[in-house]
Amino acid sequence: MALIFKTDIERGGAWRAAFAKQLPDVELRLWPEVGAAEEIEYAVVWQPPAGFLASLPNLKAVFSIGAGIDHLLADPELPRGVPIIRMVEPGLTVGMTQFVVMACLMLHRSMIDYRNQQVAHHWEEISQEPPENRRIGIIGLGHLGGEAAKALRGFGFPVSGWSRSRKQIEGVTSYAGEEELSDFLARTDILVSLLPLTPQTEDMIDAKLLSGLPKGASFVSAGRGRQVVEEDLLAALDSGQLSGAVLDVFREEPLPKDSRFWDHPRVIVLPHVASMTNPATAVGSIVENIRRIQRGEAPLHQVDLEKGY
Template structure:
């Protein structure tokens, strides 16, 4: 039983000890030294090269190294009929919620404004809303959105979530579909994007979306860079339609040195660190799905390629 490990951003040295300890019978092969491709049963990947998975004739299961699978589904040569599972790790969920809470609080407490005044030596108290008066909208009603929503609500914020299809979750206000999209935006002084990247959600953070937010709203994007139309964000900030943005993901990563986001006074840039995969907690979850497949049991977090998640 052999597994191919291929990640464009992560080191196999972080993963191999955990995989070997928990499933010693699993032979882990590191791309490009994969040996006979016909011997590969499983592929654990992040941004694999187009055609790589199709070159494995006996591939049984594709496992994503992260919560998203757009990096797999984008492959035009993706082999049909091979199940794909995404990684849902409570550690990553907690990490994402920490990031969202940190950035919501920074925006809520006007951190950028106070920092600008500090640089100019200006002592000036700004009017401050209570958390209960601050509408926070979360795009994405999956595990990440629900966890962040619950924790923000626990801090007193007025939280609502939006997803493509109706969903009822105890304690959380939900919106769904095209009709409710504008309603969610209209109440969101801080908008958080945690959506999966699909053809329907690509470019969803655009001028039309920003126009439906309250004037002076702020944006947090911790999902995918392709959700955002960069030029529309810059225009919205220039016109004061938006007051600030926090961005953890970008069309090109690393973000090019000359990109205007780097030096924009109303944009906070972080290098895709909101919820990094953590091998000690993720490896058991990944191997559980391999054991499930071997035993003919239902897989956890299997992806519907037609839906994109």
């Protein structure tokens, strides 16, 4: 029995060490050294080449290294009937929670304005709103969104979330479905996107959606770049409909050097680093699911391919 692993080469050593420690009875193969394809029963991958997974005849499960699985769904030959398992692990969750809290606090505490004052060598205090007056809304209230919402509540912010189905999170107002989206947006001063990328969410954050926010609201993008119509976002920033944005994901990555986002005075650009999977804790999650499959049990966090998450 073998497991094939594919990610960026810089982190391969850390993953190899974690697998050797926690899964010593399974042979680890680092892509592109596939070996005998029929011996591979598990694949732990990020952006595998189209058709690669279909070339493994005895595959029992595919694990996404990241929280998103759009990189797998883009494969037209993705084998059907093989469980696709999204990454849910403590390190990834903590990292995203930290990022969302950091971004919201930066926007709440006027850090974009202070950065611009620093560039201009200008010293001036900016009045500060109490947290109870800054309403935060998380669009995409799944596992990561729920944990971020609970952390933000600890700072005194009123927090709500929007998702396809109703969620039950203490102290967080849950909105669900298209019919409640406008009400959710109307009470959101900082919008945080943690949506999965699906056909329904692609281009979802457009001029119409952004116009539903209160004038002067701000935006944190940490889901997927293709969910945002970038020209509409720039127009909202230019007009003052949005007062600022912290952007971690983009339609094209790396962000092209001629993108207006680089030099926009109301934008903070980050290179898709909101959260990174921690090999030490992620392998534990993978091992648990492999053991479940070996016992004939259903794996945890299996993707519903109809929903796309």
